[in-house]
Amino acid sequence: MKVGYYPGCSLHKVAKEYNKSTYRIAERLGLEMEEIKDWNCCGALEVQAGNPLAAKGIVARNLALAEEQNFDLLTAVCPACAYQLINVNRMMIEEKQKAAEINSLMDNKNYTPGSVKPMHFLQVLRDKVGLEKIKELILPDNPLAGRKGVSYYGCFCVRPGDIIQFEDPDNPTFMDDLINVVGAETPHFPMKTKCCGATQLLVAKPTVETLTGNIIVNAKEVGAEFIVVACQMCALALDGQQKQAIKRVGGGDFSIPVLYFSQLLGIGMGLSYKSLGLGSNYVSPKKLMKPVKA
Amino acid sequence: MIFMAIQTFNLNTADLNFKNEVVAEEGGEHLKKCFQCSSCTLTCPVSDAGLDLNPRNIIRQVLVGMRKEVLESKAIWQGVGGYECTDRCPQNVRFTEIVEALRRIAVRESKNKDKNKRIRLSKEGKLKHSFDKRFSESVWLWGRTWEPEMIGRYLMYGRGLPFGALAGFRYVSMMLGMFLKFKIEFFPPWNSKARREVRAIYKKAKKKEQEINA
Numbered sequence: 001m002k003v004g005y006y007p008g009c010s011l012h013k014v015a016k017e018y019n020k021s022t023y024r025i026a027e028r029l030g031l032e033m034e035e036i037k038d039w040n041c042c043g044a045l046e047v048q049a050g051n052p053l054a055a056k057g058i059v060a061r062n063l064a065l066a067e068e069q070n071f072d073l074l075t076a077v078c079p080a081c082a083y084q085l086i087n088v089n090r091m092m093i094e095e096k097q098k099a100a101e102i103n104s105l106m107d108n109k110n111y112t113p114g115s116v117k118p119m120h121f122l123q124v125l126r127d128k129v130g131l132e133k134i135k136e137l138i139l140p141d142n143p144l145a146g147r148k149g150v151s152y153y154g155c156f157c158v159r160p161g162d163i164i165q166f167e168d169p170d171n172p173t174f175m176d177d178l179i180n181v182v183g184a185e186t187p188h189f190p191m192k193t194k195c196c197g198a199t200q201l202l203v204a205k206p207t208v209e210t211l212t213g214n215i216i217v218n219a220k221e222v223g224a225e226f227i228v229v230a231c232q233m234c235a236l237a238l239d240g241q242q243k244q245a246i247k248r249v250g251g252g253d254f255s256i257p258v259l260y261f262s263q264l265l266g267i268g269m270g271l272s273y274k275s276l277g278l279g280s281n282y283v284s285p286k287k288l289m290k291p292v293k294a
Numbered sequence: 295m296i297f298m299a300i301q302t303f304n305l306n307t308a309d310l311n312f313k314n315e316v317v318a319e320e321g322g323e324h325l326k327k328c329f330q331c332s333s334c335t336l337t338c339p340v341s342d343a344g345l346d347l348n349p350r351n352i353i354r355q356v357l358v359g360m361r362k363e364v365l366e367s368k369a370i371w372q373g374v375g376g377y378e379c380t381d382r383c384p385q386n387v388r389f390t391e392i393v394e395a396l397r398r399i400a401v402r403e404s405k406n407k408d409k410n411k412r413i414r415l416s417k418e419g420k421l422k423h424s425f426d427k428r429f430s431e432s433v434w435l436w437g438r439t440w441e442p443e444m445i446g447r448y449l450m451y452g453r454g455l456p457f458g459a460l461a462g463f464r465y466v467s468m469m470l471g472m473f474l475k476f477k478i479e480f481f482p483p484w485n486s487k488a489r490r491e492v493r494a495i496y497k498k499a500k501k502k503e504q505e506i507n508a
């Protein structure tokens with residue numbers, strides 16, 4: 001199946017391991033994933049704060065590019081990008097006038113609302129690939145089998161529920177399913193959808209550290225050996241800032257590896273440490289790589 | 295225990311048109327549907343962490359017309375955009391978007407020519423606004439963000455070189471980590487086609503907004 005891939009700014013360098021591992025598992029699952037050419041930034045929430053109209057315009061340009069390059073399905077692994085693509089697409093379908101206004105911003109492009117279906121890569125895995133197919137590729141003796149892991153969704157993967165329309169925003173379960181498929185257990189994790197605040201990392205660091213610290217400490221309390229995320233900003237906060245965050249909330253001395261769901265599946269499929277970019281994670285996941293003693 | 299005099303708001307000085315101003319702003323349309331159930335505040339992680347932000351309270355303040363108090367508060371700048379309040383609200387008030395609208399009004403009013411009406415942004419507000427602006431400029435410059443340029447300029451802005459570098463100290467561990475993992479992009483992203491078209495969109499959008507405001 002042909003899938004258009006919108007990487008977004010952070011995926012090329014700041015979260016290169018996410019990019020790499022996503023490509024690897026897409027290849028394994030038989031998806032022909034291709035980056036859309038000449039893409040631009042989706043503006044995240046920051047451009048929208050100052051110039052809301054321009055923010056819609058630059059997102060629409062990406063949608064128009066995907067349409068031009070004949071992709072029906074457009075996927076992003078950054079939840080903020082996915083949210084922007086889904087939101088603008090929905091807005092243009094629902095409000096004809098708005099669609100015309102947004103289209104008039106672009107010089108030589110025109111986006112037909114609804115011709116591309118943007119979704120997060122998790123949703124592609126769930127709806128287009130299916131859990132069964134993933135299960136077939138997982139090795140039963142992979143190093144994560146028998147461990148305990150929690151999934152952390154954060155905000156944009158599932159919220160705002162009426163726009164994303166992916167999973168139950170209060171208790172999403174697909175990432176838990178993925179962890180179970182790999183053979184690990186999923187203890188109940190109350191902080192699953194609490195926001196980590198990572199987008200404000202440069203603006204209000206203490207706040208973000210408190211929010212993140214609470215999440216990490218809670219994960220530890222329920223007995224998790226690793227945390228699975230689907231967002232490079234969550235990873236930046238939970239992984240990159242882990243030490244400071246735990247210190248801020250007085251959580252004690254420990255560290256928990258944070259994996260992307262693509263890395264989780266990659267480990268389950270027996271892909272190599274290097275090809276999944278696991279060396280680039282801040283908290284080294286090396287201690288997860290030995291099989292659990294029976 | 296110290297007893298402080300409670301600062302009360304004199305309702306006679308309320309700006310009764312403030313709510314309409316917010317409703318007219320993009321994202322503020324649902325403001326008047328709020329029935330003060332407080333679900334938003336209870337689910338808000340920022341309130342939970344003990345900060346000033348209290349979504350229900352802010353909505354009430356807007357409805358009552360406490361214009362200056364709301365726009366100058368630091369609370370409206372503390373929201374982290376997690377959409378929890380938006381999602382749990384039984385009345386679909388969409389507080390995350392309301393806060394964005396309030397921020398936009400605050401920024402606009404901080405440049406008001408009339409001195410008596412001018413709003414003074416709180417420190418939090420200045421920081422956040424500066425960050426948003428640098429982000430947006432970075433997109434304009436390269437067609438997508440280039441983090442070293444954006445973050446560097448954010449830290450320098452209004453501080454000058456030595457102080458900017460000092461402000462960066464807080465993030466030293468973060469940056470060092472990125473550096474060691476080869477996660478910093480040393481060269482600017484170069485895609486002239488994307489850049490040209492993004493600039494065109496910015497230009498047209500700006501023109502349109504001016505038309506609407508004029």
Ligand code: SF4
Nearest residue numbers: 328329331332334383
């Ligand atoms: S949850 Fe909605 S209706 Fe309830 S107080 Fe908050 S904004 Fe108002």
